[in-house]
């Protein structure tokens with residue numbers, strides 16, 4: 001069952017049924033001011049950090065699930081409704097929520113009164129615009145009362161939910177006839193405030209939650225709305241809100257527009273106040289004047305739309321597969337950009353108060369947006385590398401506002417360091433710019449500890465080389481990519497974090513997955529070294545690679561697939577010898593990508609096993625059979641009920657590894673088959689089962705052993721986005737940035753017979769026409785001349801290159 005449809009021309013998903021199986025959200029913002037917006041107008045806003053600078057309040061785990069947002073109450077002659085259906089749930093005559101790239105448009109109608117609500121965060125400004133237009137489609141004059149309302153969060157989202165005894169005393173606002181300023185704590189240590197503004201004078205306001213709603217009412221029946229009034233309440237402590245009320249007379253055929261703006265302002269310490277207790281509003285006024293008319297809003301909206309069109313023109317495909325094109329051209333790239341902004345911090349599944357930016361997550365995310373924003377990617381690489389320690393180990397996360405390593409979580413995830421090589425090598429391939437290797441980058445953000453970035457990469461490899469276990473395989477530490485494979489944790493304490501507890505440091509547990517990573521990225525680093533003339537060092541690294549490769553062949557092969565790990569007692573994990581968890585997906589993907597045991601046919605066998613044992617209707621499950629019981633020696637992986645999350649769901653993140661691995665062994669049909677199984681556009685038709693947004697990837701889809709087989713969770717903020725982008729563009733379409741030029745090595749399934757790709761690479765436009773006759777023969781011509789090999793040597797003097805490929 002579908003709840004809407006794609007509008008590819010407008011780059012939108014149009015939700016036409018507000019009863020979606022879960023809230024279907026969208027993101028706005030690019031330079032610090034960010035918003036989450038659901039299809040019922042729920043969600044919240046923050047500046048840079050969803051924990052430390054939360055602007056509006058949202059109550060997670062609430063009843064109903066999606067509560068708190070920007071709510072517009074329209075009282076039309078006693079019929080009261082909201083353009084996004086919630087909170088009132090008044091049945092609408094028509095409803096559309098168009099989620100586009102960085103904006104949403106709600107179009108709804110009730111009793112011949114039409115409402116159009118355009119919501120977005122403009123480029124370069126710290127505010128969210130909500131432009132609301134009411135049109136009277138009846139033949140009688142309508143007298144409408146409109147309330148717009150948001151609820152402030154007292155900045156620190158954790159404190160806001162916990163420290164009531166203080167917070168119910170500190171709320172402060174300032175109000176004029178168009179604006180409610182939220183200035184809690186501004187008198188003391190904060191230099192930022194927020195405001196909710198309208199472009200015309202209101203007819204009344206409220207800023208105290210209990211007054212507006214009425215103590216025994218709710219968002220479904222706010223007293224001010226029911227009574228078509230405002231109490232002009234001035235918040236002092238308790239819960240500050242901002243509400244503007246308007247009494248509008250709308251003639252038949254007439255439209256009235258009001259522009260609401262939620263803004264964020266920071267002032268320098270010596271310019272905080274106009275006079276005692278009165279905040280300096282200069283910057284707020286500037287922001288308000290910029291969006292005071294419909295024309296200004298339209299221009300800002302068009303600028304935003306154009307920015308996306310330009311950005312996405314970096315990579316565009318037109319093939320005979322509409323769903324593939326839609327994902328590659330629009331939604332997959334968009335989701336990658338959202339992970340650039342959010343990492344794993346703020347979604348409808350991540351509270352924004354826990355995790356900041358992950359080392360491993362952010363490195364992998366880069367693979368998905370490097371081609372779109374290479375300069376910002378370079379900055380991001382520096383931020384990430386700066387939380388690494390001199391021995392190559394790293395903090396696992398950092399807070400976006402402070403950019404400092406998060407001491408609460410610490411480090412010890414032994415895959416982390418290697419992801420830095422994945423990111424940096426991809427940066428060089430995309431840009432051709434090796435100078436990034438010289439960028440002075442501190443260790444643990446310590447001033448004076450700066451070393452060229454290449455030394456961080458050396459440290460990364462060295463950490464693995466110096467931390468091996470009894471079989472010569474890399475030690476796993478707290479966990480590797482699979483956060484739930486906690487082989488040194490031995491947790492018995494309820495509620496204890498599996499990731500941070502260390503009850504038993506075996507110094508023995510090893511990871512075959514990290515071995516695969518080491519071989520893949522070790523070889524990559526050796527290539528970089530050769531390219532910059534450091535052949536001796538490259539040879540040394542390749543010797544280390546060989547030793548891990550040999551250890552993997554000897555101890556990491558189970559006969560039909562790669563073993564997953566060795567536990568603290570040197571027992572195999574992910575082997576036919578185990579009762580449960582006999583096969584795990586991760587090493588099958590990574591060791592095949594790294595070509596370990598290629599001449600022995602390992603990759604091929606491993607992928608056959610993946611298909612036979614792990615593949616279900618929605619993709620490849622992470623392991624099989626699921627753990628039935630808690631295994632203290634394995635940790636969180638065995639804590640989940642069967643078929644959920646790391647215990648046997650389709651953990652979508654590693655499905656693209658299987659796609660790529662299949663292209664490595666030349667199995668194009670199977671590669672596309674895996675791609676398709678959990679591609680959101682292909683799951684749109686079964687939205688009632690899949691439940692999450694049909695335009696973005698989710699982290700996990702419940703596996704065959706789960707009660708709710710096929711149900712997805714954790715949409716949006718997942719490494720699935722970047723890896724799938726990588727798999728679709730670089731493995732299936734085969735448009736691969738390489739050190740010396742653009743490699744074109746498509747692995748299309750038979751069903752895609754033609755694909756025309758435009759790719760802007762280092763400023764040159766490549767028009768690539770791929771004809772797939774499935775002949776097994778590869779022929780490339782450039783500007784009508786045939787050339788040897790698969791790499792188009794980069795020539796910056798060309799502005800456009802026409803490439804024909806026949807397969």
Ligand code: BGC
Pocket residue numbers: 483484499636645646
């Ligand atoms: C989840 C993992 C996640 C980890 C760290 C676990 O509960 O299952 O997917 O990576 O927490 O937050």
Ligand code: NOJ
Pocket residue numbers: 344358360361480481482483484646
């Ligand atoms: C989600 C985490 O963000 C990611 O870092 C981890 O690799 C996966 N879960 C698998 O556990």
